Amino acid sequence: MKKALLCCALAGAMSTAQAGVFIIDDFNTGDQSLSNSILGSTVSDNNGIRTLSTTLNAATQPIRSEAIVSNDHLDIMNGVGENSVVSVLWSLPPITLPANITNLSFIFEILDSDGNPTNVSIKLNSSTIFTSAIPANAQGLVSSVPISAALISGGGTFELLISGAAGWDMSIDAFGISWTDPTPSVPEPASATLAALGLATLAALRKRKS
Numbered sequence: 001m002k003k004a005l006l007c008c009a010l011a012g013a014m015s016t017a018q019a020g021v022f023i024i025d026d027f028n029t030g031d032q033s034l035s036n037s038i039l040g041s042t043v044s045d046n047n048g049i050r051t052l053s054t055t056l057n058a059a060t061q062p063i064r065s066e067a068i069v070s071n072d073h074l075d076i077m078n079g080v081g082e083n084s085v086v087s088v089l090w091s092l093p094p095i096t097l098p099a100n101i102t103n104l105s106f107i108f109e110i111l112d113s114d115g116n117p118t119n120v121s122i123k124l125n126s127s128t129i130f131t132s133a134i135p136a137n138a139q140g141l142v143s144s145v146p147i148s149a150a151l152i153s154g155g156g157t158f159e160l161l162i163s164g165a166a167g168w169d170m171s172i173d174a175f176g177i178s179w180t181d182p183t184p185s186v187p188e189p190a191s192a193t194l195a196a197l198g199l200a201t202l203a204a205l206r207k208r209k210s
Contacts, residue, residue, distance in 0.1 A: 018181040020098065024090055024158065025050055026174035032069040036084065051089040058083035058166055073111055074172045076162060085163045090175075094155040101179040104149055108160075110134055110141040111171040118164035125156040134170075144178070152177065 030049035036042075036056040044053040052074075054067045060081030067086050068075045076086050097104070106122060113134055121131040122145060130145040162170060 020101070020179045020181055021176055022095060022178075023174055023176040024092065025088075026176075027069050027073050030069065032067075034067045036065045037063040049090075051087075053087040053089070055085045055087075056082065057085060072173075076168075076170045076172075078164075078167050078169060080167050083164070083166045083168070085161065087162075088160045090158045092152065092155040092158050095152055095177070097149050097153065097179065098181050101149070101181050103178070103180040104147055105178055106130070106145040106147055106175065107178045108143055108175045109173040110138045110143070111173050112169075113138045113141075113171075114167070114169045116165040116168040118162065118168050118170060121161040123157075123159040123161065124151060126159075147177075 030047045032045050032047060032050075032052050034043045034045060034052060034054050036054050037059075039056055039059050042053055042055040044051060046052075050069075052067055052069065054065065054076075056063075056065050058081065059065065060079070063082060064077065064079040065082045065084045066075075066077045067084075068077075074088065076084070078084055110120075113136065115136045117136065118134040119131065120134055120143070122129055124147075129147065129151070132143070135141070160175065162172075164170070
């Protein structure tokens with residue numbers, strides 16, 4: 001999603017509207033590694049950036065239920081017969097947004113999921129604002145969750161909850177907030193050139209990765 005958010009911002013700089021992005025967590029810092037082998041228990045770690053927790057609800061031996069933040073993303077792995085609920089909790093500061101913006105949304109990307117049914121929920125200040133099933137074998141699935149400016153302007157706690165059928169696995173990229181500013185923007189020639197170069201670089205990186 002880091003690439004998706006950057007593409008959005010660069011494209012917005014070249015249109016009649018401006019795109020904005022506020023990244024909550026790109027998983028670039030604060031590596032974490034949790035392993036849970038006790039049925040019915042919760043393992044948690046708070047590193048000052050996020051609180052990562054995993055609760056093991058079902059398991060068969062050998063147990064290898066893990067939640068790991070490393071290499072710029074979150075990996076969740078469950079062995080055959082294992083069913084965990086993973087929570088990622090952030091404390092958001094008050095956010096000052098431009099006036100008259102539209103399309104305000106939480107945005108995140110599922111890098112990869114296996115064939116098991118999975119479900120993602122988002123809570124803001126303990127209230128569920130979004131829940132959705134994730135298609136099996138999803139790759140590069142970008143999800144956008146509409147929100148109101150009043151809901152997030154005061155900050156608070158933002159929680160992502162992921163669960164699924166026994167044996168589910170998933171990799172998740174960065175989380176953020178995006179919006180569209182309808183104020184017309186006419187980029188300077190140098191800005192337009194930089195934006196074009198940025199888009200070309202992203203395309204080259206994506207092609208090399210594939």
